[in-house]
Amino acid sequence: MALKSSPLVQGVLTPKVVGALLVGLLLGTLVFGVVLPSSARGAASSGAYQRPYPLPHQYWARTDEFYVFASGGQQGGLYVYGVPSMKYLSEIPIFNPDQAWGWTPEEPKVRKMLTNPWTEEVVTRGDTHHPSLSRTNGVYDGRWLFINDKLHPRIARVDLDTFRTGQILWLPNGNGGDHGLSVSPNSDLLVQNFEHEQVPDPAITQHLGLTVDLLKGPYVGAFSGVNIASDGAMSNAWQVWGPWGFDMVRIGWGKSDGWIVSTSYNTERALSAVPMFARDHDYAFFWNIASIRKAVADGKYVTTKQAPDVPVVSWKDVEVYVTPIPLNPHGIDISPTGKYVMTSGKATTLVVAIDFEKTLEAIQNKRFIGDDFGIPILDPDAVRAATMDLGMGPTHIEFDNQGYAYVGFFVDSDIKKVPLGEPYTRLHNKEPWKVVDVLPAHFSVGHLLVPGGDTAQPYGKYVISMNKLTKDTFLPHGPLESENHELYNIEQVPAQLIDQMPLGPETHYSQAIPASLVAPRVKTTYTEARAVAAEKPRVEYDYAAREVRVHMTVVRSFFTPDAFTVPEGWKVKTRLVSQETAMDISHGFALDGYNLSVSLDPGEVKDVEWVADKPGVHWFYCIWFCSELHMEMRGRAIVVPQADWTPDKETHLAS
Ligand code: RUQ
Ligand code: CUA
Ligand code: CA
Numbered sequence: 246m247a248l249k250s251s252p253l254v255q256g257v258l259t260p261k262v263v264g265a266l267l268v269g270l271l272l273g274t275l276v277f278g279v280v281l282p283s284s285a286r287g288a289a290s291s292g293a294y295q296r297p298y299p300l301p302h303q304y305w306a307r308t309d310e311f312y313v314f315a316s317g318g319q320q321g322g323l324y325v326y327g328v329p330s331m332k333y334l335s336e337i338p339i340f341n342p343d344q345a346w347g348w349t350p351e352e353p354k355v356r357k358m359l360t361n362p363w364t365e366e367v368v369t370r371g372d373t374h375h376p377s378l379s380r381t382n383g384v385y386d387g388r389w390l391f392i393n394d395k396l397h398p399r400i401a402r403v404d405l406d407t408f409r410t411g412q413i414l415w416l417p418n419g420n421g422g423d424h425g426l427s428v429s430p431n432s433d434l435l436v437q438n439f440e441h442e443q444v445p446d447p448a449i450t451q452h453l454g455l456t457v458d459l460l461k462g463p464y465v466g467a468f469s470g471v472n473i474a475s476d477g478a479m480s481n482a483w484q485v486w487g488p489w490g491f492d493m494v495r496i497g498w499g500k501s502d503g504w505i506v507s508t509s510y511n512t513e514r515a516l517s518a519v520p521m522f523a524r525d526h527d528y529a530f531f532w533n534i535a536s537i538r539k540a541v542a543d544g545k546y547v548t549t550k551q552a553p554d555v556p557v558v559s560w561k562d563v564e565v566y567v568t569p570i571p572l573n574p575h576g577i578d579i580s581p582t583g584k585y586v587m588t589s590g591k592a593t594t595l596v597v598a599i600d601f602e603k604t605l606e607a608i609q610n611k612r613f614i615g616d617d618f619g620i621p622i623l624d625p626d627a628v629r630a631a632t633m634d635l636g637m638g639p640t641h642i643e644f645d646n647q648g649y650a651y652v653g654f655f656v657d658s659d660i661k662k663v664p665l666g667e668p669y670t671r672l673h674n675k676e677p678w679k680v681v682d683v684l685p686a687h688f689s690v691g692h693l694l695v696p697g698g699d700t701a702q703p704y705g706k707y708v709i710s711m712n713k714l715t716k717d718t719f720l721p722h723g724p725l726e727s728e729n730h731e732l733y734n735i736e737q738v739p740a741q742l743i744d745q746m747p748l749g750p751e752t753h754y755s756q757a758i759p760a761s762l763v764a765p766r767v768k769t770t771y772t773e774a775r776a777v778a779a780e781k782p783r784v785e786y787d788y789a790a791r792e793v794r795v796h797m798t799v800v801r802s803f804f805t806p807d808a809f810t811v812p813e814g815w816k817v818k819t820r821l822v823s824q825e826t827a828m829d830i831s832h833g834f835a836l837d838g839y840n841l842s843v844s845l846d847p848g849e850v851k852d853v854e855w856v857a858d859k860p861g862v863h864w865f866y867c868i869w870f871c872s873e874l875h876m877e878m879r880g881r882a883i884v885v886p887q888a889d890w891t892p893d894k895e896t897h898l899a900s
Pocket of ligand 2: 801802831832833867868869870871872874875876878
């Protein structure tokens with residue numbers, strides 16, 4: 246059945262308006278460049294943000310209130326910085342090797358994580374988008390951060406005690422194009438949307454009752470449910486497939502507990518950009534989690550050859566509803582009590598607040614205006630709290646602790662602050678859904694964040710705008726410019742722009758967590774090396790396997806052994822054991838003339854495998870300036886030509 250026109254949608258979105266908006270959207274980024282940046286409102290700092298002089302030791306460690314974990318996009322991992330200092334702290338490599346931060350596939354543990362379990366390909370390109378910090382009772386708990394790769398079907402867990410990737414889970418049945426990711430209020434479930442439509446295993450399309458043509462489409466989409474165990478271990482739980490690709494997602498809490506909300510901008514099932522705007526609306530989806538689990542329990546699923554243990558459920562067998570959202574909705578975000586679900590038509594000026602309590606009532610009273618692929622369409626009049634006309638290119642929304650929503654506008658290059666309706670009016674005493682402040686950004690807001698702004702208890706105080714363009718904000722640095730993260734104090738109106746920071750490409754979503762939840766957990770050394778400390782340094786030759794195993798201890802300023810021989814062509818398995826117990830004393834193992842460089846944190850044990858295919862003397866050396874004897878901290882790997890090798894050339898250490 247076709248969708249009956251909703252006055253809410255149709256009133257504003259005449260075809261002419263839609264056309265104008267589309268042109269505006271496409272041209273917007275070009276046009277606004279001509280308009281000079283708005284006056285630097287609030288550029289002067291108030292006392293609270295002035296620095297003392299001279300700076301006392303640990304000033305930044307003591308004054309920063311939040312860590313920000315910013316997805317790196319095509320950088321493949323995360324950037325980490327402090328707030329309000331906007332001081333860059335580190336990077337966390339995930340899907341892309343990064344020798345600076347000691348993340349390279351020479352290390353078997355890393356290589357295993359990066360290896361596609363089905364094709365056995367080591368995949369070293371990634372595109373991180375949506376970090377989601379672990380939570381307990383809907384509030385960040387500081388244990389882990391989960392994040393997706395948009396390029397490949399995989400998600401990672403970062404452990405916040407080491408700031409390192411602890412697990413990469415590959416999701417079956419898809420080729421990639423994974424977008425929204427969300428973690429449940431008690432971190433036991435994670436949902437990953439497949440944005441790009443796929444041609445899956447025929448078992449799936451057959452189960453869906455849809456036909457898919459490889460050349461002509463239309464294709465189908467899905468989302469993956471992932472269980473998270475109490476120790477953070479992720480495992481594939483189930484998948485739900487449907488006629489569309491799904492974009493952004495949140496797992497609800499509070500009033501929306503037990504539901505997954507998501508968007509799709511391509512309910513046209515189109516295969517190219519312009520036809521994806523054919524409808525004047527797409528949908529927000531409401532998925533009942535219990536109904537998915539019930540479908541699995543009732544055996545209403547299929548499995549595939551690739552993943553015989555992952556139930557694939559059809560959208561037809563679960564409880565799901567949609568409601569129309571104007572023209573290509575993208576972000577979907579939930580207010581702190583779980584009551585309001587806010588989303589917006591990317592290619593419109595309209596921001597929609599859905600009241601989840603009204604939605605549940607509307608479901609009960611069957612306030613449907615039709616169906617699409619059998620999914621009941623909820624009457625917008627029955628579920629909406631407000632439809633706001635706020636500006637060009639609304640994209641993402643976050644919430645503070647005072648009852649306000651912050652909506653980022655890509656085309657307008659600003660953030661609008663809007664008071665929420667009940668039960669928040671007693672916090673702000675404002676007429677709801679009317680803009681109370683506009684924060685100018687430089688330029689083109691992608692995501693934005695309020696610390697805790699996607700949880701049951703936002704911390705408020707700041708907004709960070711993650712701008713896609715920096716243009717002339719900083720010194721020119723080539724045609725490829727960095728991103729601009731802008732920090733605003735939102736405790737005052739108008740909000741005060743406190744700082745701006747260039748950050749490498751290309752941030753999508755970021756989250757900020759109180760320093761007090763993370764800093765006390767952070768290890769200064771690893772303790773693994775203590776366990777293997779009893780093992781003596783040694784070199785073993787395995788003629789059957791054509792393998793040399795080197796067990797090497799590393800401490801300022803010595804490698805032990807500092808010389809060993811290898812027959813040409815043999816594999817060398819090198820185990821590096823750092824015996825450092827001092828904070829911040831890292832070493833490394835880089836080998837002259839080989840594509841090999843690894844970093845070793847204090848107390849860390851790392852395995853490195855390489856093939857000794859270049860005869861001659863190759864010095865290995867430490868890559869970190871670890872002491873005044875750093876440069877002397879080196880040793881020799883002597884690769885003996887095949888023809889010259891005799892067992893008496895073996896290295897044996899005096900015991
Ligand atoms: S989204 S393009 Cu987070 Cu706006 Cu990825
Ligand atoms: Cu160890 Cu330089
Ligand atoms: Ca669309």
